[in-house]
Amino acid sequence: AERAASPRRDILNKVAGAAAVVAAPGVAGAYEVPDLLYPFEGLEPYIDAPTMKIHHDKHHATYVTNVNKATEGKDEVPILDLMADALEAGPGIRNSGGGHYNHAFFWDEMAPHDKASKTKPSAQLDELINKSFGSMDEMKEKFEARAAPGALFGSGWVWICVNQKGDKLELVGTPNQDNPLMKGVLDEVMFPILGLDVWEHAYYLKYQNRRPEYVSNWWNVVDWDKVSENCKYAVDNHAGVPVRG
Amino acid sequence: MHSTMARHQCSYHLLPTVACLIGVFVTALADIHVPHEPLPYATTALEPHINHPTLEVHHGKHYKKYVDTTNSILGDGSVGIGTKKKKSLEDIIRESARLKSSSTASTALFNNAAQAWNHAFYFKCMRPPGSSDAVTATKVGAAIKRSFGTYQTFRDSFVKAANTAFGSGWAWLVYDTATDALLVTKTIGADNPLTTAGHVPLLTIDVWEHAYYLDYQNMRATYVDAFVDKLINWEFVEQNFVTAVGGEGGGGSKKLADEEL
Numbered sequence: 001a002e003r004a005a006s007p008r009r010d011i012l013n014k015v016a017g018a019a020a021v022v023a024a025p026g027v028a029g030a031y032e033v034p035d036l037l038y039p040f041e042g043l044e045p046y047i048d049a050p051t052m053k054i055h056h057d058k059h060h061a062t063y064v065t066n067v068n069k070a071t072e073g074k075d076e077v078p079i080l081d082l083m084a085d086a087l088e089a090g091p092g093i094r095n096s097g098g099g100h101y102n103h104a105f106f107w108d109e110m111a112p113h114d115k116a117s118k119t120k121p122s123a124q125l126d127e128l129i130n131k132s133f134g135s136m137d138e139m140k141e142k143f144e145a146r147a148a149p150g151a152l153f154g155s156g157w158v159w160i161c162v163n164q165k166g167d168k169l170e171l172v173g174t175p176n177q178d179n180p181l182m183k184g185v186l187d188e189v190m191f192p193i194l195g196l197d198v199w200e201h202a203y204y205l206k207y208q209n210r211r212p213e214y215v216s217n218w219w220n221v222v223d224w225d226k227v228s229e230n231c232k233y234a235v236d237n238h239a240g241v242p243v244r245g
Numbered sequence: 246m247h248s249t250m251a252r253h254q255c256s257y258h259l260l261p262t263v264a265c266l267i268g269v270f271v272t273a274l275a276d277i278h279v280p281h282e283p284l285p286y287a288t289t290a291l292e293p294h295i296n297h298p299t300l301e302v303h304h305g306k307h308y309k310k311y312v313d314t315t316n317s318i319l320g321d322g323s324v325g326i327g328t329k330k331k332k333s334l335e336d337i338i339r340e341s342a343r344l345k346s347s348s349t350a351s352t353a354l355f356n357n358a359a360q361a362w363n364h365a366f367y368f369k370c371m372r373p374p375g376s377s378d379a380v381t382a383t384k385v386g387a388a389i390k391r392s393f394g395t396y397q398t399f400r401d402s403f404v405k406a407a408n409t410a411f412g413s414g415w416a417w418l419v420y421d422t423a424t425d426a427l428l429v430t431k432t433i434g435a436d437n438p439l440t441t442a443g444h445v446p447l448l449t450i451d452v453w454e455h456a457y458y459l460d461y462q463n464m465r466a467t468y469v470d471a472f473v474d475k476l477i478n479w480e481f482v483e484q485n486f487v488t489a490v491g492g493e494g495g496g497g498s499k500k501l502a503d504e505e506l
Contacts, residue, residue, distance in 0.1 A: 154414075
């Protein structure tokens with residue numbers, strides 16, 4: 001996967017690449033929880049450290065354990081490749097495979113505020129946002145409305161996606177650990193470039209019932225450089241963004 | 246009371262009579278009101294199994310919001326349900342369930358009304374730990390043995406349903422009028438057994454994360470064990486069962502309009 005050059009990502013990519021070679025290839029059960037690119041407290045005060053630790057080390061880890069169980073004995077493929085046919089593959093892949101992809105995607109689109117605040121959408125992303133929503137502010141407003149407890153009832157995710165053709169962005173919500181890459185979840189498959197977990201476990205320790213406050217605070221830790229990379233990838237490849245783990 | 250007085254005044258003149266009737270109609274609409282039932286015990290009463298901060302938020306914020314939103318939707322006329330008298334909350338749930346596939350307003354009403362009902366029921370399904378009631382010495386205890394073989398089999402089934410409801414949902418013990426048997430079921434979101442013909446809810450556990458996250462975080466299974474082994478209000482479950490087999494439907498809900506008009 002092409003990602004924008006940054007020294008830290010280069011190092012991480014090389015390390016990940018070397019590790020992949022060292023790890024036994026072709027053996028399923030090899031999905032892993034990717035390490036966060038920042039410390040647990042890195043997203044404070046917008047997302048609290050205890051939440052990040054439990055969310056990453058427990059919830060995400062459970063999805064990985066379970067998707068490894070569900071793919072035991074099968075050829076190893078990147079988790080992205082399991083998404084398209086996840087509904088057909090059954091609840092193990094759909095729920096736990098979806099959970100693994102979604103969370104791996106989620107961690108990497110965020111960054112500590114002092115870094116995130118210096119990022120901004122690329123010209124390509126900016127143009128697509130304006131074309132699809134009017135402006136960044138309007139996009140955020142619509143996103144927050146879509147993420148409200150009445151609009152996304154229960155557990156799920158809210159996404160900004162590149163459409164099939166690659167010429168427009170769509171705002172969608174999906175239930176549980178489904179995502180827009182899965183055939184049959186939405187009217188058409190589309191490619192997430194930004195996503196927000198609104199399962200209660202993502203915010204309950206700090207915000208309790210105050211989901212709207214969690215959502216509006218979350219913009220402070222969005223890494224628009226990464227979102228722009230996701231956008232370029234999705235537009236160039238008409239495909240979902242690969243994730244680590 | 247309000248509309249009784251209005252009815253007396255309606256009989257005298259035509260134009261005011263018409264205005265009166267409209268007033269009675271509007272009054273009737275505004276009087277369909279779902280109550281925010283008080284917690285049957287103090288917010289500290291279920292400790293250490295469910296703690297005060299959880300109950301404070303769960304009862305005072307989540308449940309209250311469902312009640313307020315339900316009343317707001319019933320009052321704003323966006324769903325053609327609140328216009329008739331003598332509706333119970335169960336009626337509202339069943340009617341909005343039927344309508345919701347064709348209307349987002351009905352979906353919102355269903356979600357909130359059902360969650361209002363579910364939470365009132367859930368809080369009554371619990372009582373402070375250490376109470377002397379036991380499932381064994383009850384009619385529902387005998388019915389559990391009849392339907393599941395042993396209490397342990399029921400327990401395993403209920404615990405499994407609670408632990409495997411993916412995302413936000415509920416696990417239930419229901420009485421099935423068609424088979425005169427007890428069943429364990431699970432539902433997602435706001436769904437509950439009221440919308441399944443012949444199913445009468447006897448017991449529920451809330452497994453939305455907000456029910457347990459402050460106390461147990463990701464460890465839902467520990468919460469479920471604590472609920473099942475320490476907190477179930479078997480007297481309430483017994484009442485629900487006795488009412489169910491007696492044919493009245495159970496659940497303890499009042500006819501709303503009778504209370505308010």
